[in-house]
Amino acid sequence: MSASYPLPQRPESGGGHLAPLRFPAESTTPNSKSPVRWLTDDLLFHYQRCSRRAFLDLYGNAVEKAPPSDYLAKLRQDSAIHRSTILQEYEPLHRPLYPKGDWAAGAKATQDLMAQGVDAIAQGVLVADSAVEGIQLVSQPDLLIKQSGWSHWGNWTYTTIDIKLGKKPKLDYQVVAAFHAYVLARVQGMWPETSWLALREGKLYAVDLERQLLKLQETLNGCLYDLRQSEPPEVFISHSRCDLCHWFSHCYSSAKEEQHLSLLPGVTPARYVFLQERKLTTVEALAAANPQQLAPLPGFGEPVAEKLVHQAQALLGNCAIPRTFPHPPHTFALHPADLPSAEVELYFDIEAAPDQDLIYLHGVLVIDHRTGEETFHALLAESPEAEQTAWTQFLELVHTYPTAPIYHFCPYEAQTVRKLGQLFGTPDLVIETLLTRFFDVHKSITESVTLPVESYALKHIARWIGFDWRDEGANGAQSICWYNAWLETCDRTYLEAILRYNEDDCRATHRIKDWLTKFAQPFWYPQA
DSSP, X not given: OEEEOOOOOOOSTTOOOOOOOEEEOOOXXXXXXXXXXXXXXXXXXXXXXXXXXXXXXXXXXXXXXOOOOHHHHHHHHXXXXXXXXXXXXXXXXXXXXXXXXXXXXXXXXHHHHHHHTOSEEESOOEEEEOSSTTOEEEEOOSEEEEEEEEETTEEEEEEEEEEOSOSSOOHHHHHHHHHHHHHHHHHHSSXXXXXXEEOGGGOEEEEOHHHHHHHHHHHHHHHHHHTTSSSOOOOOOOHHHHTTOTTHHHHHHHHHHTXXXXXXXXXXXXXXXXXXXXXXXXXXXXXXXXXXXXXXXXXOHHHHHHHHHHHHHHHHHTOOEEOEESSSTTEESOOGGGSOOOSEEEEEEEEEEGGGTEEEEEEEEEEETTTTEEEEEEEEOSSGGGHHHHHHHHHHHHHHSTTOOEEESSTHHHHXXXXXXHHTTOOHHHHHHXXXXXXXXXXXXXXXXXXXXXXXXXXXXXXXXXXXXXXXXXXXXXXXXXXXXHHHHOOHHHHHHHHHHHHHHHHHHHHXXXXXXXXXXXXXXXXX
C-alpha cells in the first residue's frame, strides 16, 4: 500500500508535469526505540552515503560517536566561510527566528516571511507531510529566492539555493536539491523552475528536477523504510567514505568482531551482493571458494575473483601470496626491471593542500648504498608564494643524482610532477626524461602480491611489515591542518610535525620496496 500527493503543474512553457512522489506505508517492523518524526535534508544527505550512519544518527548512543578530527573541523570551517561568502551576495537577507530544533516554529516563521514576499530568506525551514503517518519532511535550504510566478500568496514564488563546498554537482547534492524543491512545492503550491547549487569557484548549477525526482523517490523510500527498522543496516566498511564519519570507530569495531568481508580489499558493495547470494559471507567460505565460479559474475572477472579468494587465504594464514601469470606457467607477476636496484636510490613523497591548489612539500629520502648513508631532504614552501622555489629545489636535487631511480607510492607524485612542470614552464623534455626514472611501488606490490591487509594504502602495508610512524594519527589530512596552522600562527612545531610525517612516508616506501625485492628474489632467480 502506498500514498501519493497530486502536486501542482510546473510553470514551464511546455506545460510539463512532474510526477508525484509516492511513499511506502508503515514498515512491517517499526522501530520501537523512538519512531522517527522528522526526516530532514541533512539526514537524507547522509543516508545516500551510508544508510547505517543515518540510522545511528537517530538512534545511536551518542557516547560512541568520535569527536571531529582536525581535518573535518577544517572542512566545516571552510564550508561555513564559503556559505557566508555566498550569502553576502544576496543581502539584504531575512532570517526566520525560532527556537533551535523546533521545526514547526521554524516553518511558521519562514512561511510568514514568504507571505510577506521578502526577496531572500536565509536558512529557512520548510515542512510537509510525508504520507507516512507521523513522519514529516523537513527542508532547510540555505537560500529561498523570490521570483515572479504564482503561489498561495500571490504573484510571486520562491526557488531554493543550496550552498556546497564541492567543485562538482555530486549526485547526493542534486538529490537533496530536488528534495528542497519537492517540499517547497508542497508549501507554496507550485513547483520552482529549478533548484540551484552554489558550488566553489562561483559556480551556480541548475538541477534537472525531471531527472532527479525518480532518484529522490527511490532514496526517500529506502530512507523511510530503513529508519523504521528495529536494527541498523548491516555494517560495511569503506575507508574512502567512512574515515571522516563520527561512527567509524564504532562500526569498525563491529566489523572486526564479525570479520566482515568489507574489510577485505576488493570487496565492494556491488560485489558483496553477489557473494551474499552464494552464501560466501565469511572469510573461511571465501577462502575455500573456486575463483572460476566467481569469475563470470558481473564486476568480477578472473583477476578479481582470484585476488578476492587469495585475500581471504592471506588473511587466514597471515601470509603474503605471490601472484603469477598463467603463461608461461607460474611466471611471477613482478619483473626485476619493475623495481631496479641502484647504488643510489631516491624515495619521493609530496604534501599538498588541494583546497588551495598548492604543493607545499617535496620530501626526498636519498639512500646511498655505497656509504650506507640515508639523508632526508625537505624541499618546503613555507608560504604559498614559495611553491615555485620548492619545485626548483626539487629539480636541482634529483638532477644531482641523474641515474638514480625515484620510488614513490601511487601515481600522484608522477602526475603532480607533470602538472608542476606545465605550471612553471619546465621544458617537456626535462619532465619526460625525469619521469622515466619514476617507479610506483604501490603498482608493483598490488600487481604481484596479495597481502593480509585491509587496504593497500601505504600505512596498512608498512605496518604489516613492521614499520610505524613516529606521530600517532599523522596522515595526509592532518598534514594539511598542520600547514594551515603554521600559516596562521608561524609556530614551527607544525612544520616539524609535517616534516616528520613526510620523512616517515618516504621511509615507509623504502621499507616496502626493500621487503618486496627480498620477497621476490626466489621467484626471479632459480633456487641454488
